[in-house]
Amino acid sequence: MGDHHHGPAKGLTRWMFTTNHKDIGTMYLWFSFAMFILGGAFAMIIRAELFQPGMQLIEPAFFNQMTTMHGLVMVFGAIMPAFVGLANWMIPMMIGAPDMALPRMNNWSFWILPPAFLLLASTLFMEGGAPAFGWTFYAPLSTTYAPPSVTYFIFSIHVLGLSSIMGSINIIATVMNMRAPGMTYMKMPLFVWTWLITAFLLVAVMPVLAGAVTMMLMDIHFGTSFFSAAGGGDPVLFQHIFWFFGHPEVYIIILPAFGVVSQIIPAFSRKPLFGYASMVYATAAIAFLSFVVWAHHMYTVGMPIAGELFFMYATMLIAVPTGVKVFNWITTMWRGALSFETPMLFCIGFLVLFTIGGFTGLMLSIAPADFQYHDSYFVVAHFHYVMVAGAVFSMTAAVYFWLPKWCGKMYNETMGKTHFWISFIGFNLAFFPQHFVGLAGMPRRIPDYALQFADFNMMSSIGAFIYGASQIMFLYNVIATIVAGKPTSDEKVWDGAEGLEWTVATPAPYHTFEVPPAVK
Amino acid sequence: MCFKAKRLFRLALAPVLMLMSAAALAAGGEVSQVNMSPGVTELGKEIYDLHMLILGICVVIGAGVFGVMLYSIVYHRKSRGVTPSQFHESTKVEILWTVVPFFILIGMAFPATTTLLEIYDTDDADMDVLVTGYQWKWKYEYLNEDGENVSFFSNLRTPQSEIYNAESKGEHYLLEVDEPLVLPVDAKVRFLVTANDVIHSWWVPQLAVKKDAIPGFINETWARTSVPGVYRGQCAELCGKDHGFMPIVVNVVSKEEYAEWLAGKQAEASKIKELMAQTFSMDELMTRGKEVYQRNCLACHGANGEGGVGTPIAASPVATGDLGSHLDIGINGVPGTAMQAFGAQINDVEMAAVITYQRNAFGNNMGDMVQPIDVYNHKEG
Incomplete structure (x- = not known):
């Protein structure tokens, strides 16, 4: 038995060869933060160019590379790995398992990520430049008319998909097989539930994305014509395949965020989550609906009216389970005893801004109106409200919430709250005006714009710089906490927090739950 | 308390009021800065009304939801020394807030479906224009029954010197072309939209028309403009380097002016034949x-x-x-x-x-x- 209680290995090999879920979780989290900074830097370049009308800093071709790389890095490099990192850290501790079910595969699914992104980033230095066809890479712009670096992009996407699939299989295996005795499905914390459902979504759709990029590869190098009309192919087919992956992908990003919020709001309301069972059913309903709504991204491609109506009705339906979730969170707060530490502030920020993003989503689902919204800045505003204020805010809340448990030290609360308020103001200043310019007729993905959009764009750029700068404060706060934070050894860092992770020592030991806990 | 609630309600309604006043400005074909424009077609007006209806419903629901949350934040704080209640489910309430939104959605679906059916009704057009997207310009072809088609390309007219800030920018910076599409007023014009290379999207907000231009496909859409004037739009689908530099200008004129213009274009075409x-x-x-x-x-x-x-x-x-x-x-x-x-x-x-x-x-x-x-x-x- 003695051997099982050893601590981590020393030096670089600890990280290279580790099979420990906490080490791997930590690596995922740092990696995703690095990608968040990189993707953020791309966004800063975009907003700097859009600060004023006219081309000032960069050329249109490079602008397109920036919008493309910003999207790809944020979706695949920042948000998805961040939640996988959180899953690695928290799921075993939440269900009373000693580690993930497949620890060696866990190591591999992390370590293939950095090379994949190195490959993707290296395209910036290739002749012809990086991919410049948007993160949705519609054919034939991404095939016949793509820069040569597209082949590297395809390989990178394949590797990322591989990593995601392995990560998901691991999570499914862990949740299904490693729960402590007594931890029935309907007792699992909601974060575990949302991740279990997310993992199924990932396993279902990542192969579809792999199929899409493989067909692109064939078109580019092996003379096929899947997406080329000149050879009898169909450019619209690409969009159907892409969005069959792409829409569930949206929920892959947001469902774990729902899980995080469902852990944190009860903790700071000092009251159990309202409607646990309906939360689980709503999550499952959203996941199911996500498979049958993909073409609402394509209302303007010229679908038959029957298809248009089907996808409109199905999309509108998503408002029902999403509404249930929002009502449940608010009812959880109702007649609780609220306090407003940094994680709670970020969750309330999430609640307000994600709901606004949900409303604009409902507006976008109305096909006839979408003919005016589609591909305008209104869409850009909408998906940043759900991706940034949804996924990134909840991820930030999660870091503040669990950081004391991870490292046994308390972060600086004043700086945390300041980070929240600057983020909140910067975010809204950046993205709220984009609703206006979008409705007034500004298309997305343009490097330069007509004069009537100038004021709001300048405002938007200033907001983006503020939001970007506030993340440096976040980084500083996290590092300062790890290095020199006020030590805490309370098992329950937050008085209202519930769950198995708060029953282990603080900081969480290298191995937890070697003996399964008893779950009442 | 009552006073407070009223103020909260007003505060929540502020953005809507702002949009509505902007909408008043937008009436009559003026381009709004902050809201969708009702434009100059009947269909555009319908789409605009639909947009405002859904927005209004969202704002009312939002005011309710955020109002409850705000009340909770103010009155249910730990610092007030409240004891947290421990209730955590109520089947009645949960069914209620699943079913009620469902009926609200049905209410939205009716006008949405009607408008969509009208958008898709491209029958009985008075004339057809073939719109073809190229990297990075538009080609317009008037498909006349007599076979004497008039066609031309429409390129960005804004000079590089304005784009690269060597000269001050004109009023219609980036929204001006060398040769606009000319259409007669009060005629149902059917646009047949396609592309030559990559996917583009033909968008003129004031005509309430947006349709993807896809190589190998011909999409249909239509507009009947009731007010003569110049309407500007842009390509809406990322199509490569100069995606931001392929504007659309539609010049809607009286039927007489249109006939004159068309005759002029046909004469021009025969002159080019001579030049050849x-x-x-x-x-x-x-x-x-x-x-x-x-x-x-x-x-x-x-x-x-x-x-x-x-x-x-x-x-x-x-x-x-x-x-x-x-x-x-x-x-x-x-x-x-x-x-x-x-x-x-x-x-x-x-x-x-x-x-x-x-x-x-x-x-x-x-x-x-x-x-x-x-x-x-x-x-x-």
Whole structure:
């Protein structure tokens, strides 16, 4: 038995060869933060160019590379790995398992990520430049008319998909097989539930994305014509395949965020989550609906009216389970005893801004109106409200919430709250005006714009710089906490927090739950 | 308390009131800065009303939800010394807030479906215009029953000097073209939308029309404009480097003016036919060639033939090599690359001029010339 209680290995090999879920979780989290900074830097370049009308800093071709790389890095490099990192850290501790079910595969699914992104980033230095066809890479712009670096992009996407699939299989295996005795499905914390459902979504759709990029590869190098009309192919087919992956992908990003919020709001309301069972059913309903709504991204491609109506009705339906979730969170707060530490502030920020993003989503689902919204800045505003204020805010809340448990030290609360308020103001200043310019007729993905959009764009750029700068404060706060934070050894860092992770020592030991806990 | 609730409600309604006052400004074809414009078509007005209806419903629900949350934040704080209640479910309430939104959605679906059916009704059009997206310009072709089609390209007119801030920007910066689409007022115009290379999207907010232009597909949409005027739009689907630089300008005029304009275009077409039979001097070809180059080639090959997305023209093996193969590339393009087949895009006079220009400008000084008849012969094989 003695051997099982050893601590981590020393030096670089600890990280290279580790099979420990906490080490791997930590690596995922740092990696995703690095990608968040990189993707953020791309966004800063975009907003700097859009600060004023006219081309000032960069050329249109490079602008397109920036919008493309910003999207790809944020979706695949920042948000998805961040939640996988959180899953690695928290799921075993939440269900009373000693580690993930497949620890060696866990190591591999992390370590293939950095090379994949190195490959993707290296395209910036290739002749012809990086991919410049948007993160949705519609054919034939991404095939016949793509820069040569597209082949590297395809390989990178394949590797990322591989990593995601392995990560998901691991999570499914862990949740299904490693729960402590007594931890029935309907007792699992909601974060575990949302991740279990997310993992199924990932396993279902990542192969579809792999199929899409493989067909692109064939078109580019092996003379096929899947997406080329000149050879009898169909450019619209690409969009159907892409969005069959792409829409569930949206929920892959947001469902774990729902899980995080469902852990944190009860903790700071000092009251159990309202409607646990309906939360689980709503999550499952959203996941199911996500498979049958993909073409609402394509209302303007010229679908038959029957298809248009089907996808409109199905999309509108998503408002029902999403509404249930929002009502449940608010009812959880109702007649609780609220306090407003940094994680709670970020969750309330999430609640307000994600709901606004949900409303604009409902507006976008109305096909006839979408003919005016589609591909305008209104869409850009909408998906940043759900991706940034949804996924990134909840991820930030999660870091503040669990950081004391991870490292046994308390972060600086004043700086945390300041980070929240600057983020909140910067975010809204950046993205709220984009609703206006979008409705007034500004298309997305343009490097330069007509004069009537100038004021709001300048405002938007200033907001983006503020939001970007506030993340440096976040980084500083996290590092300062790890290095020199006020030590805490309370098992329950937050008085209202519930769950198995708060029953282990603080900081969480290298191995937890070697003996399964008893779950009442 | 009551006073507070009222104030909260007003506060929540503020954005809506702002939008509504903006909408009042927008009436009559003016472009709004902060909201969708009802535009100048009946359908546009319907879409606008639908948009405001859904927005209004969202704002009311939002005010309720955020109001409850705000109340909770103010009155249920720990610092007030409250004891947290421990309730955590209520089947009645949960069913209620699942079913009620469902009925609200049905209420939204009715007007949405009606409007969508109207958008899709492209029957009984008075005239057809074929709109083709190219990297990075639009081609308009009036499909007349007598077969005498009028067609032309519509390019960005804003000069590079304004884009690169050497000159101050004009009123319609980036939203101006060399040749607008001209349409008669009060006629149902059916647009047949397609593309030559990548996917584009033809969007004119004031006409409430947006349709993807997809190579190999012909999409249909329509508009009946009730107010004469100039309406501006842009390509809405990322289509490469100059996606932001291919605006759309629609000039809606009275039926008489339209007929006059159409006759003028037809006369112009026959004049070009005459020109094709002429022989030009080097100077004439160079002057015309420069114009054609700046309109069609500059975006990829650079203002001084230095290259960019496209290969350099200055000292290139094509422009300083065999004239026949140079002409062939100009006419048929290079398949599999961004170099398009310009034979179908510019007329034989323009082709002759631009090839001559490329062979004699940028220090190429080949000294040879191409005449329109050479282009014609090359095309005929």
